Amino acid sequence: MNNILEDEENAITMIDAHAINLGPNGMLIVNVALLSMIGWALLKTEKSITTQSDVIILSLIAIFAISGRILLDPIPNIQPVTVIVLLVGIHFGATRSIIFATSIALVSNLFIGHGLWTVYQATGWSMIGILGAIISSKIYVNSKLSINPLMYIAALCGFVFDWIVSLSALHVINPDLFLLYILSGIPFDVLHAAGNMFFVAWLAVPLSEIMTRHISIEQPSVVENFAKTRL
Amino acid sequence: MFLIASAFNSMNPMIPYASTFGIISILIYASVNKQSIAKVMATFTLVFVLITFSSASTEWNQYTNGLVDDVDDPHYGLPDSWDDKQAVCFHFPEGYTPSNLDDGRHHFDSNGTDFKIDKNWNSTGGCVGGFEGYDYGLNLFNAAVEATNSTFSYNYTQFYFGLQIDSIAGISPCAAYTCATDSSSGAYWEMLHNGAYSLVGISDLILDSNSVITWQITSY
Structure with a gap:
């Protein structure tokens, strides 16, 4: 009798989500669904924010970027961080993009693996942010983002980021082998580039709109006027 | 000219992928309106790359593996019966070799029989060989571990x-060498493929019919 009760208890314990083995594809679908929910919540939350503080909106976008990197981890080298950092560089400038990039590299790596490579990833994404700040005036013209050039730049950024991170291999391999090392990683670079193009095509416009609604950085003309009045 | 021709021949397997991508791209350009072309093309590109990644990556690995010069004869010192067959060697640092393997380099056949000890080899440990038909490094590695009843069982992240x-x-690398907490110095299990540093990890390694994988601890 006791055995039957124990069996029933075990049966009840087994009827919960922990007993379901979804497999890698099932988990990927769950992760994409979770990321979509976070993205939807981000859009809704952003509309209710009335403050012009860019810190709040950057924090919300960082949550989306970190979640995207962690949840899309099963697909090698496909994640939205590179494109988001590029957009942050375009809209918020180099300094903020460096803080943003470094924080995302550190926090996401606490979940998927932190080590020496975090420094290289933070450096790589910071360089992407700086690039975004440099090309900002050419990509974002008359309050409109030029999507096609941005797609090509984002694809290029996939390669550049991967090559910067690959520099970490010089800690362990002979420099003579470095070019071959880069060459062997090209399929993964292509994945990163294709993912970046996809994220630019689908996310760049909505994310750009969200970012521009909350920019509190003083425009250069304002700074110039301020400087003149000071003088 | 010969180099260009040989490079073209080596890259031949990639041409079908590029051709298929090109043809479908042209069809998309011709049939989709300009407003949604970026989204359609970006989505198609990503799906195409994801679908073809496994096979294209395998072809590319074989191509890049061929560019790495093997160091002398990777089968040097291994039993002649293993020529043209695959093997996995495990070399341990002095003082950190498992006690049953510290008297030289042991040689296990693919059934796990320890049939030879090379006491003059310059490192201690063991080689498991005589395998045939393995295409992927991880499969050969696991076969070698299983053949020796987990003598060389491993932990991984x-x-x-x-x-x-x-x-x-x-045996973990940081037991044999000093590893700094900030990772500025340390040690790791290094993998050689046919005597040369492998450009890809064990889970991405594509094998030759006579590949020799060597594991050894290296400090940096």
Whole structure:
């Protein structure tokens, strides 16, 4: 009798989500669904924010970027961080993009693996942010983002980021082998580039709109006027 | 000219992928309106790359593996019966070799029989060989571990870039060498393929019919 009760208890314990083995594809679908929910919540939350503080909106976008990197981890080298950092560089400038990039590299790596490579990833994404700040005036013209050039730049950024991170291999391999090392990683670079193009095509416009609604950085003309009045 | 011709021949397997991508891209350009072309093309590109990644990556690995010069004869010192067959060697640092393997380099056949000890080899440990038909490094590695009843069982960490081998036969690199907490110096299980440093990890390694994988601890 006791055995039957124990069996029933075990049966009840087994009827919960922990007993379901979804497999890698099932988990990927769950992760994409979770990321979509976070993205939807981000859009809704952003509309209710009335403050012009860019810190709040950057924090919300960082949550989306970190979640995207962690949840899309099963697909090698496909994640939205590179494109988001590029957009942050375009809209918020180099300094903020460096803080943003470094924080995302550190926090996401606490979940998927932190080590020496975090420094290289933070450096790589910071360089992407700086690039975004440099090309900002050419990509974002008359309050409109030029999507096609941005797609090509984002694809290029996939390669550049991967090559910067690959520099970490010089800690362990002979420099003579470095070019071959880069060459062997090209399929993964292509994945990163294709993912970046996809994220630019689908996310760049909505994310750009969200970012521009909350920019509190003083425009250069304002700074110039301020400087003149000071003088 | 010969180099260009040989490079073209080596890259031939990639041409079907590029051709298929080109043809479908042209069809998309011709049939989709300009407003949604970026989204359609970007989605198609990503799906195409994801679908073809496994096979294209395998072809590319074989191509890049061919560019690495093998160091002398990777089968040097291994039993003649293993010529043209695959093998996995485990070399341990002095003082950190499992006690049953510290008298030289042991040689196990693919059934796990320890049939030869090379006491003059310059490192201690063991080689498991005589395997045939393995295409992937991880499969050969696991076959070698299983053949020896887990004498060379390993622990690993799955990172997004692949597997990192943490210990083999219970020996972790930082037990044999000093590892700084900030990772500025340390040690790791290094993998050689046919005597040369492997450009890809064990989970991405494509094998030759006579590949020799060597594991050894290296400090940096």
